[in-house]
Amino acid sequence: MLILNCPYCGVDAEETELHAGGEAHLKRFGPGSSDAEFEAYLFARENPKGVHFERWRHANGCGKWFHAARCTMTLEVFGTYPAQVSEPPQDIRDKITAKRPGWSWRDIK
Amino acid sequence: MSELSALNGAAFQGTVTVEDAGLQGMITLRGDLASAKLAKAVKAATGLAIPAQRKIGFGDDRALAWMSPDELLILTPYEDAPAIAAKLAQALQGEHALVQNMSDARAMFRLAGAPGVLREVLAKLAPVDLSAEAFGPGDFRRTRLAQVAGAFWFDDSTTARVICFRSVADYAYKLLCVSAEEGGEVGFYG
Numbered sequence: 630m631l632i633l634n635c636p637y638c639g640v641d642a643e644e645t646e647l648h649a650g651g652e653a654h655l656k657r658f659g660p661g662s663s664d665a666e667f668e669a670y671l672f673a674r675e676n677p678k679g680v681h682f683e684r685w686r687h688a689n690g691c692g693k694w695f696h697a698a699r700c701t702m703t704l705e706v707f708g709t710y711p712a713q714v715s716e717p718p719q720d721i722r723d724k725i726t727a728k729r730p731g732w733s734w735r736d737i738k
Numbered sequence: 739m740s741e742l743s744a745l746n747g748a749a750f751q752g753t754v755t756v757e758d759a760g761l762q763g764m765i766t767l768r769g770d771l772a773s774a775k776l777a778k779a780v781k782a783a784t785g786l787a788i789p790a791q792r793k794i795g796f797g798d799d800r801a802l803a804w805m806s807p808d809e810l811l812i813l814t815p816y817e818d819a820p821a822i823a824a825k826l827a828q829a830l831q832g833e834h835a836l837v838q839n840m841s842d843a844r845a846m847f848r849l850a851g852a853p854g855v856l857r858e859v860l861a862k863l864a865p866v867d868l869s870a871e872a873f874g875p876g877d878f879r880r881t882r883l884a885q886v887a888g889a890f891w892f893d894d895s896t897t898a899r900v901i902c903f904r905s906v907a908d909y910a911y912k913l914l915c916v917s918a919e920e921g922g923e924v925g926f927y928g
């Protein structure tokens with residue numbers, strides 16, 4: 630059972646209060662982009678064994694979208710952070726580095 | 739305006755009493771709860787201060803509940819809701835805010851019984867720590883009740899209130915009744 634702390638209402642919400650929103654920090658490519666960019670935006674997703682960044686929504690709760698950094702192998706949660714960022718904040722990266730030295734995810738290290 | 743509440747006054751006596759609380763005024767306010775202008779407008783319209791995160795504040799016949807950083811639930815007598823909503827909307831003109839009388843979109847239930855059993859009836863339905871140390875009068879929690887969204891709080895140690903969408907009121911009422919059935923006691927909270 631996954632338990633994520635919602636950064637908006639402060640609840641330690643268990644999985645059944647949450648709705649998974651897929652991979653975090655995708656950059657949208659729409660009209661005017663190349664076919665390759667558009668295809669990657671639509672379909673190319675990370676599937677890591679280890680550190681991963683995801684979007685979650687506190688659906689049965691305050692209703693807010695937020696981000697979570699966790700390990701897909703151990704289900705360890707490194708932290709959650711607000712939705713209004715385009716990459717993981719430094720404090721979250723530091724927490725991951727402390728536990729998974731040398732980690733990387735897409736072009737983030 | 740509705741003339742009947744969702745369950746039309748239904749009541750069930752089990753390990754606790756479950757009853758339709760009747761028509762209840764509920765106004766939704768969306769806006770920045772950290773805004774001083776919004777706090778002033780809410781105070782003028784309801785006489786109450788904006789509650790802290792996940793809290794509910796009570797007045798004589800009304801209450802204010804924290805729904806999210808940009809949503810407040812205003813509980814008033816049913817017949818007062820339109821006037822209070824209008825007053826609030828007037829005071830918030832020009833602000834990035836929205837006021838809506840939601841009274842007829844929701845249902846409210848009142849649960850009464852011994853403190854431990856009362857907690858247990860809710861704990862069976864929601865993934866929430868309902869121990870007295872974690873949740874008490876003044877706390878407010880949005881969550882799920884089995885398969886539907888709902889919220890609850892305690893007026894005092896022997897009375898709880900549950901709200902949900904009117905469209906799922908029948909489901910929520912039956913859930914609460916099943917949870918309160920005689921013979922279903924767990925005794926976890928004493």
Ligand SMILES: [Zn+2]
Nearest residue numbers: 635638687691
């Ligand atoms: Zn939340």
